[in-house]
Amino acid sequence: MAMTITEKxxxxxxxxxxxxxxxLIEVKVDRTxxxxITAPIAIKVFKQIGVKEVFDKDKVTLVADHFVPNKDIDSAQQVKLMRDFAREQALTHxxxxxxxxxxxxxxxxxGLVLPGHLVIGADSHTCTYGALGAFSTGVGSTDLGVIMATGEIWLKVPPTIRVEINGTRKPYVGGKDLILHLIGLIGVEGALYSSLEFAGETVDGLSMSQRLTMANMAIEAGGKNGIFEPDDATLSFVKERSLLNPVIFKSDNGAHYERVIKIDASRLEPQVAFPHSPANVRELSxxxxVxxxxxxxxxxxxxxxxDLQDAAEILKGRHVAPGVRLIVIPGSPLIYKQAIMKGLVEIFLDAGAVIGPPCCGPCLGGHMGILAAGERAxxxxxxxxxxxxxxxxxEVYLSNxxxxxxxxxxxxxxxxDELKGK
Amino acid sequence: MNLTDLNVLKKEEKKRMVRGMKFGGRIWKFGDDIDTDLIIPARFLNVSEGSELAKRCFADLRPDFARSVSKGDIIVAGRNFGCGSSREHAPLAIKEAGISVIIAASFARIFYRNAFNIGLPLIESFDASKELSDGDEASVDLESGIIERSRDGKIYEAKAIPPFMAELIEAGGLVEYTRSRKLKS
Structure with a gap:
């Protein structure tokens, strides 16, 4: 019986x-x-269950990223609770x-996620790791508390929607535009409860960063996961970061797809999602x-x-318009350091940007760039x-x-293109 | 009262709920694609106590909700209710505010899991989601999936809760399910 990569x-x-x-199946989890925001409730649940130790101290991963550096006393308390738990359980990660x-x-x-892994996170954007050929999806804190105790979770096997993207991309069109276009096409519940499997020559030519961007937004179409078959790009990305051997799964010929969506990438412009939905997408022109x-x-x-390099390419030698606040937040300290070494940070500062410490920043309205009434970003x-x-x-508009x-x-x-001569 | 007693009580309460207990209350009507940022804006996620979250439930979308909602009331919404983030704070805020059941045309995946895991039942009915109005009174029988509009007695048949989800609620939520099934073996 032929299966998709997700089913395998x-x-x-x-x-x-x-x-x-x-x-309905019960699966073992490779990483959680x-x-x-989500760990404090999960820890409470874990304690209610009544086991003393997490199922595997190398596999339970806790990251302070949403409201850090602690934005207020309540946030500081939440992080402290998580930190104390990590110490008490001697978590490696x-x-x-x-x-x-x-x-x-x-x-x-x-290198904490490999192809073939099954990753469950208490964050909806856990679907990001599908870019590596892993199955990953988001859950809430109660599910997570139970996983921390047992290392297992029940899942319903999703039907798969295959998204075949072919054609040469125009300049300034990347993974973000491909996924925004798809969400615009099928809507915010277009992939509800389903797996999104990305394929086609355009996808094969995408960097790992671009694939991570696409898998990340599978949830915005309601998807359970977004996934790419591992290829040479995946394997070299993983080899640089992990000594472990990845397990490579690929979809069988003849695997069943609930739906096949074909996209001609050569026709796409950069995409912009208008308020207040990621599916409210328009071509840039x-x-x-606004x-x-x-x-x-x-x-x-x-x-x-x-992503920072793409932004720097545009910002180099230019300055933001009067009255516009530009905020740049590197995704990790390593990226921050590389951005300094490559001269990107200097370009951003010269352009008038404010640079924040690696964290979620204003994305979810937590801190570091909150909008006032009537403002647009x-x-x-x-x-x-x-x-x-x-x-x-x-109002928030989404773009690359x-x-x-x-x-x-x-x-x-x-x-x-509108900057020529400026 | 210790934690075990509390869990036993909760379990009994939920068992009664599945076995034909009727909910009755005022309907709070919402539209399609109600996301978790609307249910509980992220700026209020620096706490995780249900009672605190309940005070902020629908703070931006419907500021009168938290003040006026009564125990047993029912939310009726359109498609894709609970889309967006995985924050369990969303179903928790709704449950703690007093809502007994949510009827919608469809639910987002993570919200669906979260709600059942914490013992907030959800049922799907396209017709009820369309025809029930804000301020209507209605009753819901979870076991049969029958929804009745009080003003004219009109009946809607919701999709039955999937057996596994019913089992979860019978067990008293995922924590109790796990305690009874997993850790004894």
Whole structure:
């Protein structure tokens, strides 16, 4: 019986020869993670269950990234609770401060997720690791507390939607535009309960950063996971970061797909998602005049070194428009250091940017760039729901780093092509 | 009262709920794609106590909700309720505010798991989600999936809760399910 890559990983972790969509299975988890918002409740649940030790101190990963450096007393208490638990359990992978960064950036960076892994995190963007050929999905804190105790979770095998993307991309079109276009096409519940499997020659040509961006936003279409088959790019990325042997799964010929979506990438412009939905997508040329107050480059979606390089390419020798606040947040301390060494930080500072410490920043309206009533921001983040970045009467537009950087200079949403001569 | 007693009580309460207990209350009506940022904005996530979260439930979208909601009330919403983040604070805030059950045309995946895991039942009915209005009174029978609009007695049949989810609620939530199934073996 032919299976998809998602079905194969799930079957292996359930110790079954085969699984089919709709099956309820119990799987063993290779890695589990929570952050400073979701861990406190998970720890409470873990204690209620009544076991003394986590199932594996190397596999339970806790990352302080949402409201750190601690933004207020309540946040400090939450992080302290998580830190105390990590110490008490002697967790190998607890990250905070200069060791830390955004969870979905640092786990791949530190080689903690490999192809073939099954990863469950108490964060909806846990689906990011599908870029590495792993099955990964988000859950809530109660599920996570139970996993910390047992190392297992029940899952329903999702049907798979195959997304075939072919054609040569235009300049300034990347993974962010491909995924925004897809979400615009199928809507925020277009992949509800389903797996999104990305394939095609355009996808094969994407860097790991771009694939991570795409898998990251599978949840914005309601998807359970987003996944890419591992290839040479995946294997060399992983080999640089881990000594462990990855397990390579690929979809069989004849595997069953609930739906196949074909996208011609050669026709796409950079995409912009208008308020208040990631599915409210327009081509850049159809944006019209939208003045902005803030531009944010960073987040688990676009906080990679490649993303910062894309932004720097546009910002080099230019300055943000009067009245526009540009915030750049590298996804990890390593990326921050590389950005300094490559001269990107100097470019950002010369352009008038403020640079924040690696963390989630203003993406979820926590801190470091909150919007006032009536303000508009363009952001390389993943959600533009009402009030997501601050006041309920503020607006967030989602784009790739090229467009966010160009918009900061223009003072309105626009692309690099509009900067010629400026 | 110790933790075990509390868990036993909770378990009994949930058993009654599945076995035909009716919920009745005022309907709070919401639209499609109600995301977790609308249910509980992220700026309030620096605490995790349910009672504190309940005070902020729908703070931006419907500021009167937390003040006016009564125990047993029902949320009726459109498609994809609870989309967005994995924050369990969202179903927790709703449950602690007093809501007994949510009826929607469909639910986002993580919200669905979270709600059942903490013992907040959800049922899907496209027709009820369309026809029930804000301020209506209705009753819900979880076991049969029957929803009845009080003003005219109109009946809607919701999709039955999947057997595994019913088992979870019967057990008293995922924590109790795990305690009874996993750790004894």
């Amino acid at each position: 990983i799930l079957a292996q972790h359930a110790n079954l020869d085969r699984v089919a969509p709709g099956d 993670l929570a952050n400073d 607890y990250y905070e401060g200069g060791d830390s960064g955004i969870e979905h950036v640092i786990l791949p960076e530190k 159809k944006v019209g005049t 003045a902005i107050d803030q531009a944010f480059i960073g987040s688990c979606t676009n906080g990679s070194l490649e 363009i952001a390389t983040t993943n959600r533009n729901f009402i009030g997501r970045m601050g006041h309920p009467q503020s 780093p090229f467009v966010a950087a160009a918009s900061a200079i223009l003072g309105k949403i626009g692309g690099p």
